[in-house]
Amino acid sequence: MIGSLVDGVQQLLAGLGGADLVEITLLSLGVSGIATAISLLIGLPLGTWLALSRFRSRGLVLSVVNTGMALPPVVVGLFVAFLLWRSGPLGDLGLIYSPSAMVIAEVVIATPVILGLTVAALGQLDPRLRLQLMGLGASRWQTVWWLWREARLPLLAALMAGFGSVISEVGAAMMVGGNILHQTRVLTTAIVVEVGRGEFEKAVGLGIVLLTLAFVVNGILTWAQQRGPGRQDASR
Amino acid sequence: MTDLFERSGAALPSALVELRDAVVVRGARPVLTIDHLAIDDGATLALVGPNGAGKSTLLLVLASLIRVGRGALSFRGMPVGRDTELAYRRHIGLVLPDPLLLDTSVYANVAAGLRFRGVLSADARPRVAEWLERLGVAHLRDRPARQISSGEAQRVSLARALVLEPDLLLLDEPFASVDAATRARLLDDLEALLRETHVACVIVTHDLDEAVRLGDRMAVMVGGRIRQVDTPERVLAAPFDEDVAAFVGAETRMPGRVVSSEEGVAVVDVGGSQVEAVSTLPPGRAVLCCLRPEDVTLWSVGSPAVPTKIVSSARNQLTGHISRMVAQGSLVRVSIDCGTTLVASITRTSATDMGLVEGTAVLATFKASAVHLIPRAG
Numbered sequence: 001m002i003g004s005l006v007d008g009v010q011q012l013l014a015g016l017g018g019a020d021l022v023e024i025t026l027l028s029l030g031v032s033g034i035a036t037a038i039s040l041l042i043g044l045p046l047g048t049w050l051a052l053s054r055f056r057s058r059g060l061v062l063s064v065v066n067t068g069m070a071l072p073p074v075v076v077g078l079f080v081a082f083l084l085w086r087s088g089p090l091g092d093l094g095l096i097y098s099p100s101a102m103v104i105a106e107v108v109i110a111t112p113v114i115l116g117l118t119v120a121a122l123g124q125l126d127p128r129l130r131l132q133l134m135g136l137g138a139s140r141w142q143t144v145w146w147l148w149r150e151a152r153l154p155l156l157a158a159l160m161a162g163f164g165s166v167i168s169e170v171g172a173a174m175m176v177g178g179n180i181l182h183q184t185r186v187l188t189t190a191i192v193v194e195v196g197r198g199e200f201e202k203a204v205g206l207g208i209v210l211l212t213l214a215f216v217v218n219g220i221l222t223w224a225q226q227r228g229p230g231r232q233d234a235s236r
Numbered sequence: 237m238t239d240l241f242e243r244s245g246a247a248l249p250s251a252l253v254e255l256r257d258a259v260v261v262r263g264a265r266p267v268l269t270i271d272h273l274a275i276d277d278g279a280t281l282a283l284v285g286p287n288g289a290g291k292s293t294l295l296l297v298l299a300s301l302i303r304v305g306r307g308a309l310s311f312r313g314m315p316v317g318r319d320t321e322l323a324y325r326r327h328i329g330l331v332l333p334d335p336l337l338l339d340t341s342v343y344a345n346v347a348a349g350l351r352f353r354g355v356l357s358a359d360a361r362p363r364v365a366e367w368l369e370r371l372g373v374a375h376l377r378d379r380p381a382r383q384i385s386s387g388e389a390q391r392v393s394l395a396r397a398l399v400l401e402p403d404l405l406l407l408d409e410p411f412a413s414v415d416a417a418t419r420a421r422l423l424d425d426l427e428a429l430l431r432e433t434h435v436a437c438v439i440v441t442h443d444l445d446e447a448v449r450l451g452d453r454m455a456v457m458v459g460g461r462i463r464q465v466d467t468p469e470r471v472l473a474a475p476f477d478e479d480v481a482a483f484v485g486a487e488t489r490m491p492g493r494v495v496s497s498e499e500g501v502a503v504v505d506v507g508g509s510q511v512e513a514v515s516t517l518p519p520g521r522a523v524l525c526c527l528r529p530e531d532v533t534l535w536s537v538g539s540p541a542v543p544t545k546i547v548s549s550a551r552n553q554l555t556g557h558i559s560r561m562v563a564q565g566s567l568v569r570v571s572i573d574c575g576t577t578l579v580a581s582i583t584r585t586s587a588t589d590m591g592l593v594e595g596t597a598v599l600a601t602f603k604a605s606a607v608h609l610i611p612r613a614g
Contacts, residue, residue: 128332135299135330135406136349136396139322146348150339 020181025209028186031099032167035106039114039162042107044155047118048144052130062119068112073105077172080105084176097178102186105172110162117158121151156225160218167214187213252277252436253311253404258304260293260460268293268460275404280430280437282451282468284444286483290460291440295408298438299330311403326353328404329397333412335389337381342373342392345381349400367399368392371425387418394422398429405430405437411446423449444484448472456480474608478524481610486526487569487579491612494521501604507575512551513607524610529569529581531606536590537597550601554578558596561587568592572600 050061082088084096084104095101125147133143148155170188177184179193187210194203251274260268268290275281275298283291296302300309300321309316309324316324329349337345346368350360368374371391376384381392390413397405410426411419427450430437441447447454448468455465456475464476475481481489492506494517502515504525511525537555556574563569568587572578578600582592592598 126334126336128334129336131296131299131301132330132332132336133348134301134325135328135332137322137326137328137352137400138348139352142352146338 021206021209023182024185024187024190024206025213027099027184028167028188028210029213031102031106031173031186032163035103035166036110036114036159036163038103038107039110040159043111043114043158043162044118044148047115047158048122048148050115051119051122052144052147065112065116065119069116071109071112072171073109073169074171074175076105076108077175080108080172081175096176097180097184099177099184101176102173102184105176106166106169109169109172110166113165114158114162117161118155121154121158122147124154125150153225156221160221163217163221164214167210167217251275253298253309255297255304255309256307258297258308260290260297260302260304266460268297270294270297270462273455273462273465275436275438276452277403277436278434279452280439280450281465282447282454283438283440283457284442284447284454284483285457287442289457291442291457292408293460294457295406295438295440298404299328299406300324301330326400327402328406329400329402331393331397331405331407331410333409335386335393335413337389337392339382340380342368342376342379342381342384345392346396346399349396353400363399364395367395370429371395371398387414387422390414390418390422394426398433398435401433402435405435407437407439409440409442426450456483458483472528475526475610477610478526478612481524481526481608485528486608487529488525488527488532488577490525490527490576490578492523492525494519494523494609502609504607504609509554509575511554511607512604513609514605515607515609517609517611522612522614524612526608526610527578527602527606529579532578532580532600532602534570534572534580534582534590534592535599535601536592537599551604552602552607554600556598556600558592558594558598561592561594570598572598574600 050058050065080101081096083090084093084101085091086094086096095104129150130143130147133146138146168188170192173179173184173186174189174192177186177189179185179189185193187206191203191206191210194200194206253275255270255273257272258268258270259266273294283294285291293302297304297309300316303318307315307317311324311327314320338348343364346364347357347360350363351357355363365374365377368377371394373384373388373391373395376388376392381389384392390410394410397407411422414422423446430450437450439446439450441450451468453465454468454471455462456471457463458479463480464471471480472484475484475486478489490506490511492504492511494502494515495505495510496503496519497515497517500514500516502513502517502519502523504511504513504523506525513525515523517523533550554572554574556572556578558570559573559577560571561568563584564581566584567581568584570580570582570587570592572580580600
């Protein structure tokens with residue numbers, strides 16, 4: 001079904017540069033996917049540690065993280081562009097206007113989202129569950145694994161929110177990617193270009209592709225969320 | 237992982253687990269101060285006390301889930317520290333007041349501790365099946381744990397700890413979340429299991445009846461300290477201080493002073509009345525006369541039915557008026573104002589037969605052996 005939908009949209013846009021569309025879509029998916037994955041690798045362990053430990057400045061760290069969840073992507077773009085600019089501190093890496101630069105900016109955007117929602121997800125668990133697991137002889141890693149498992153629904157929601165925050169993002173992608181065709185043009189920045197040119201049909205087509213993409217990815221994650229063990233009968 | 241706590245051939249220390257000089261502080265307030273506590277192998281220690289006494293905190297310390305100083309906790313004579321706490325925890329089984337089941341099947345819940353220990357699932361299967369059977373929840377094996385009743389969940393939680401065949405079973409109010417009928421059945425089952433398996437056990441409870449039934453010894457905690465450790469019978473008969481007396485149900489606590497003492501019987505002046513008690517405390521000593529309500533017999537004053545023989549054998553007689561009557565199930569708690577306040581507990585039937593109401597004049601009698609004297613300052 002999903003395949004035929006994609007076909008339909010491709011036919012819709014065939015006259016408007018189908019090959020470009022596939023390329024742009026794949027780049028969107030790739031950049032957002034990689035950025036979300038990296039954010040998960042940073043945010044999940046860090047969020048778990050924040051959720052489970054108690055230290056003096058924990059409240060301060062949490063409010064910084066929560067502020068980070070609302071970081072305006074344009075500000076992130078500005079900041080990353082400044083760092084990666086040819087004359088900037090990390091200019092020697094030559095990353096500005098590359099997909100790598102876009103991944104960096106999107107990691108900065110998605111990490112606080114996944115981090116903050118991970119803290120919230122684990123914070124919802126009964127604090128004594130951890131004691132119970134340890135009291136049954138779970139090692140530190142076994143304890144963390146089971147806590148993740150118990151919080152899998154809100155953790156998947158965190159992952160979805162992280163992905164959603166970057167797939168739909170345009171300001172940072174534009175600023176650090178440069179919206180160069182065949183190199184750094186993604187769905188969101190392409191829509192901006194087409195609207196700028198007055199090509200509304202193309203823009204709408206791209207918009208449909210973007211929506212479909214977000215829908216499919218979130219659909220897969222939601223399916224995984226509902227399917228978990230012990231949940232089959234919960235929906236009766 | 238090598239097990240540092242494996243039984244060795246060498247002579248074992250008598251206590252399975254020992255706790256020495258342990259202090260737990262919350263904020264600036266010490267919530268637990270334990271000088272010494274030993275848990276004997278194969279015996280059940282009931283930990284009782286009012287809310288906030290530190291019972292649950294002590295249990296978590298014993299589970300090595302709250303850290304106290306190095307060397308404070310030891311298992312079979314070996315100190316439990318950061319490096320050995322996981323190995324130690326794999327010798328215990330923990331049950332908390334709420335079942336805290338994992339969001340998976342009943343079977344996987346009971347198998348969880350075995351999985352943590354790396355027991356192969358083929359080896360785990362018969363053990364899990366056995367304990368599900370023994371706790372009467374075998375039919376729930378494949379049900380999601382979130383869908384069973386709280387009584388069933390508590391049985392699963394007990395099975396989850398017992399399947400580990402722990403050296404020490406730590407139970408924190410294991411029947412707190414179930415109704416009275418389920419509680420009574422679970423209590424029967426647990427009593428039988430403890431007797432069969434001879435597992436050392438520490439059970440936290442605020443229910444004195446549970447403690448008396450299950451405990452080989454009973455520790456009474458008040459204000460973060462253990463005030464008294466002894467057999468339940470001795471704690472009930474001879475509470476160490478007023479707090480313990482209050483907790484174990486000596487509702488009458490009359491301050492007085494010993495006026496004479498001979499042949500093991502002390503005469504105490506209580507607000508002008510004389511009370512005799514079995515005690516060797518010397519004359520002049522300020523004391524608290526503790527008396528359990530069920531040890532007091534009431535007679536209507538002026539009724540011709542008072543048999544003088546029984547009255548004289550009871551030694552202690554105080555007259556007064558009933559100031560308060562409170563129904564408690566099939567019993568009635570009667571407060572008598574006789575200079576000081578005396579509490580008696582009689583059946584509802586006899587209260588009706590005797591026509592007792594508030595204001596009725598009564599004679600209260602009790603044996604000298606029922607009075608326990610606690611020395612106090614002054």
